[in-house]
Amino acid sequence: MNAQHPGHEAVLAVDVGNTRTDLGLFDQTELLGTVSLTTPSRLTEDEALTSLEIALGRLGVAHLAGAILSCVVPNLTQTWTGALERVSTSKVLTVGPGLKTGLKMNYDDPKEVGSDRVADAVAARELVSGSVVVVDLGTTTNFEVIDSSGVFLGGIIAPGLALGARALERAAARLPMIELTAPKHVIGKNTRSAIQAGVVLGEIARINGLIDAISSELNEDPAIIVTGEGAAAIAATLERDATAEPYLTLTGLAYLWQLNQGRRGERSW
Ligand SMILES: Nc1ncnc2c1ncn2[C@@H]1O[C@H](COP(=O)(O)OP(=O)(O)O)[C@@H](O)[C@H]1O
Ligand SMILES: CC(C)(COP(=O)(O)O)[C@@H](O)C(=O)NCCC(=O)O
Ligand SMILES: [K+]
Numbered sequence: 001m002n003a004q005h006p007g008h009e010a011v012l013a014v015d016v017g018n019t020r021t022d023l024g025l026f027d028q029t030e031l032l033g034t035v036s037l038t039t040p041s042r043l044t045e046d047e048a049l050t051s052l053e054i055a056l057g058r059l060g061v062a063h064l065a066g067a068i069l070s071c072v073v074p075n076l077t078q079t080w081t082g083a084l085e086r087v088s089t090s091k092v093l094t095v096g097p098g099l100k101t102g103l104k105m106n107y108d109d110p111k112e113v114g115s116d117r118v119a120d121a122v123a124a125r126e127l128v129s130g131s132v133v134v135v136d137l138g139t140t141t142n143f144e145v146i147d148s149s150g151v152f153l154g155g156i157i158a159p160g161l162a163l164g165a166r167a168l169e170r171a172a173a174r175l176p177m178i179e180l181t182a183p184k185h186v187i188g189k190n191t192r193s194a195i196q197a198g199v200v201l202g203e204i205a206r207i208n209g210l211i212d213a214i215s216s217e218l219n220e221d222p223a224i225i226v227t228g229e230g231a232a233a234i235a236a237t238l239e240r241d242a243t244a245e246p247y248l249t250l251t252g253l254a255y256l257w258q259l260n261q262g263r264r265g266e267r268s269w
Helices: 045-059 074-085 115-127 161-171 191-218 231-237 248-259
Strands: 011-016 020-027 030-038 066-071 092-094 132-137 140-146 151-159 223-228
Touching (some): 011 074, 074 092, 132 231, 132 248
Antiparallel strands (some): 020 030
């Protein structure tokens, strides 16, 4: 996506995942454009700033009214905060303890929850009034469960699709890396389609099974939102009705920015 924007009220949301870093430019909670980068293992503040300047150029803005960061790679947090501070006119918000979320975090230690999961939960809560489960497809396939009164009940962390495929390729000499698409048949007649059945159809079966288990534990049928890589394709194959929201995490960050500008809600994380 690409957008040209005058840039007066533009807010940048940055979601640093373990594999990919997504940047989303917002006017309030309207997504104007995105830029996607590979998450490197090391990054200097100057390198992050260079990436940011290129991204802002592509998005058509020179200055930002604000920025909000979710980073689940701790050694990159300070780098991104520093770079964002150099392009934003107001303070850069970092999702973490102390930031208002409007959600009650029912996790043994709320500080442990990944900030991307908090952003997902906040966006899901804005989109759905009842209980809702988010399935986020990334490095991990993680689930977030939010009840009808807006409590984050916890969730599930499972290996992501690419991780499963990569693990097979690395562990077994005769197994190749496969394309992450569903095969026509579950009974594979060659190595590639057998692996695709195991990895892709296995992932779908796991998601279906875990959603059933969550519904039993909740004793109700929550709404399902799928986000992340290939969200639409996975959502379409699930047994229950599921909505694909490819930019749920970025949208959650935009809500969190508004919330913490004093325009909305209560409750700190
Ligand atoms: N449903 C899927 N279809 C295709 N690729 C997927 C899917 N889920 C995850 N992946 C792959 O998993 C990796 C991690 O996804 P990404 O969204 O970049 O994760 P993160 O948010 O953890 O940075 C990527 O290489 C991506 O291509
Ligand atoms: C579960 C995650 C690894 C997901 O990260 P991602 O797949 O987006 O890179 C991340 O949210 C994280 O590091 N969480 C901390 C553990 C927790 O949420 O309990
Ligand atoms: K780790």
